Amino acid sequence: MSIIDRARSWVATDPDPDTRRELETLINRGDVAALEEHFAGRLEFGTAGLRGLLGAGPSRMNRVTVAQATAGLCAWLKREVPDAASRGICVGRDARPKSDVFERDVIEVATGAGIPVWRFSDLAPTPVLAFAVLELHAAAGVMITASHNPPGYNGYKVYWENGAQIIAPNDQGIADEIERCPPFGQIPRLSLEQAGTRELLRDADELRQRYVERIAAEVRDTASGADLRIAYTALHGVAEDTFRKVLAQAGFDDVHSVSEQARPDGSFPTVAFPNPEEPGAMDRVLALGNEVDADLAIANDPDGDRVAVAVRGPRGFESLSGNDIGVLLANDLLERHQGSGQPVVISTLVSSPMLGPVAASYGARWEQTLTGHKWIQNRALELEEEGYVYLFGYEEALGYAPSPAVRDKDGISSALLLADIASRLKAHEATLLDARDQLWRKHGFFADRQVSVRFEGVDAQARMNAIVDRCRESPPLAIGGQAVLRMLDLERQVQWTPLAVSPLVGQTVSNLLVFELQGGHRAMMRPSGTEPKLKYYFYAAAPLRLSHDLAEAKMQAVAVLEGMIDDLVSPSSDC
Numbered sequence: 001m002s003i004i005d006r007a008r009s010w011v012a013t014d015p016d017p018d019t020r021r022e023l024e025t026l027i028n029r030g031d032v033a034a035l036e037e038h039f040a041g042r043l044e045f046g047t048a049g050l051r052g053l054l055g056a057g058p059s060r061m062n063r064v065t066v067a068q069a070t071a072g073l074c075a076w077l078k079r080e081v082p083d084a085a086s087r088g089i090c091v092g093r094d095a096r097p098k099s100d101v102f103e104r105d106v107i108e109v110a111t112g113a114g115i116p117v118w119r120f121s122d123l124a125p126t127p128v129l130a131f132a133v134l135e136l137h138a139a140a141g142v143m144i145t146a147s148h149n150p151p152g153y154n155g156y157k158v159y160w161e162n163g164a165q166i167i168a169p170n171d172q173g174i175a176d177e178i179e180r181c182p183p184f185g186q187i188p189r190l191s192l193e194q195a196g197t198r199e200l201l202r203d204a205d206e207l208r209q210r211y212v213e214r215i216a217a218e219v220r221d222t223a224s225g226a227d228l229r230i231a232y233t234a235l236h237g238v239a240e241d242t243f244r245k246v247l248a249q250a251g252f253d254d255v256h257s258v259s260e261q262a263r264p265d266g267s268f269p270t271v272a273f274p275n276p277e278e279p280g281a282m283d284r285v286l287a288l289g290n291e292v293d294a295d296l297a298i299a300n301d302p303d304g305d306r307v308a309v310a311v312r313g314p315r316g317f318e319s320l321s322g323n324d325i326g327v328l329l330a331n332d333l334l335e336r337h338q339g340s341g342q343p344v345v346i347s348t349l350v351s352s353p354m355l356g357p358v359a360a361s362y363g364a365r366w367e368q369t370l371t372g373h374k375w376i377q378n379r380a381l382e383l384e385e386e387g388y389v390y391l392f393g394y395e396e397a398l399g400y401a402p403s404p405a406v407r408d409k410d411g412i413s414s415a416l417l418l419a420d421i422a423s424r425l426k427a428h429e430a431t432l433l434d435a436r437d438q439l440w441r442k443h444g445f446f447a448d449r450q451v452s453v454r455f456e457g458v459d460a461q462a463r464m465n466a467i468v469d470r471c472r473e474s475p476p477l478a479i480g481g482q483a484v485l486r487m488l489d490l491e492r493q494v495q496w497t498p499l500a501v502s503p504l505v506g507q508t509v510s511n512l513l514v515f516e517l518q519g520g521h522r523a524m525m526r527p528s529g530t531e532p533k534l535k536y537y538f539y540a541a542a543p544l545r546l547s548h549d550l551a552e553a554k555m556q557a558v559a560v561l562e563g564m565i566d567d568l569v570s571p572s573s574d575c
Helices: 003-013 017-029 032-038 063-080 099-112 126-135 170-179 192-197 206-217 240-249 283-292 322-336 355-361 373-385 411-426 432-443 460-473 550-569
Strands: 049-053 089-093 117-119 140-144 153-160 201-203 230-233 255-257 296-300 307-313 316-319 343-348 365-369 389-395 399-401 446-454 482-489 494-496 501-503 513-517 522-527 533-541
Touching: 003 017, 003 032, 017 032, 049 063, 063 099, 063 140, 063 153, 063 170, 089 099, 089 126, 099 117, 099 140, 099 153, 099 192, 126 140, 126 153, 126 206, 126 411, 153 170, 192 201, 206 240, 206 411, 230 240, 230 283, 240 255, 240 411, 255 283, 283 296, 283 307, 283 316, 296 411, 307 411, 307 432, 322 343, 322 355, 322 389, 322 399, 322 411, 322 432, 322 446, 343 355, 343 373, 355 365, 355 432, 365 373, 373 389, 373 399, 399 411, 411 432, 432 550, 446 550, 460 513, 460 522, 460 533, 482 550, 522 550, 533 550
Parallel strands: 089 117, 089 140, 117 201, 230 255, 230 296, 343 365, 343 389
Antiparallel strands: 049 153, 140 153, 296 307, 307 316, 389 399, 446 533, 482 494, 482 513, 494 501, 513 522, 522 533
């Protein structure tokens, strides 16, 4: 079939008038290039589900791809979870365009397959959905969200019965079932009314309050809320109500919200990118923080699973890096841990190595995984089976998991724990900045920087992969004036040194290169799994002997960091 004929065939069965009109316009214009983008292949089921641009065709997020994904999930559940038809699945959604329509498709297809659905009557943060899967002992969970992506995106995140995002073999099993799915019109489904009549539709709203009570209770013995003032923004997302209830339940009543960003709005009218990592995303909450003289400025991303924090210091607000937050949270949880069993903390390969010495100082085990909480949480479950006590996991991209009640990153419980720490510090006339500096003095200073290069166009992934391939084919001998001692290639499962290449044992396959440099410095690069970005991660360590002089330590480490960035990211780079 020609691309025009394929598009006409899609239009004939597409249930959504918006995507039908989109294709009809392209067909009438004869825009073959645009049509080829829409039909460039099936949207890949990976990164714990689907995520992509909204639009018509198999390479976009639309009603057809969502219905087929749900049919594939249900078929796999029936094979792998014998009692799925009694336990059911949990479904939630954010405020993005089409999220309500996609959620309805999930419910109708799942109940049509004979699997009950627990659903919320309104929008829900991702951590609440993840909590519900565990709390209800559900067979799986589906969250309709694209998290922090721009407004043109949506996604379909899948949780397994263990509460964690899916990994192999379940992701591939579901993908294989999707390939066997019939066309949209032939997928069995029940209307919401039919599902209700057959008692296949269940109310999950009670889980919101149970989440609030459970998370607030985790700081009950330490939180006072004493005189701590917080400026907050949900960035037009769905966390506002839950965030405020959790903090109020824990005793933090002095919370001021950015009013124009408090209501859920999937068009994100006041931010270019609804990601608190992006420059400018926190401008309004910082302005509000100055206006109300807040101690902390806190931002959740649109689905509430990430958190960013800025702290009032001597020169105004200073933002904590993702690694700063991760190490502070881990240190507090380790310090307060009681009970038998060796504690374990987990971070990703692209996160700061500083967690290692912090964990060692408490006699805890430290592990590293690939990027993503699906890897962190599934590894945590394995370690718990071995007798370890999992305390905390984090990735530097503002994702933290401080509560065993949620087997995923949780920006709401993380914000509460940060507020709790800050209130205890304030009682002693100190701040999170002071606590961070104290950890640097004890364990050494680590400078970190992430650089993302955005790619556009249908060939974005191929161009990103080509850059990484050039580096793996011809590794640099030095980066930023620091000799490369070893390069780990997780895709080809080899380790390179200037003298030899040998197999890399015990690592999961991923398109990630890790450069270990003389002096304890590290650089990494990988294409993002959720956005058209090539991501670089840089860590520069100052000698421990400089810990007493943080200014000197920072100056030396940052100089190394800048040199590494210039060498690896520059257009003239050998890579």
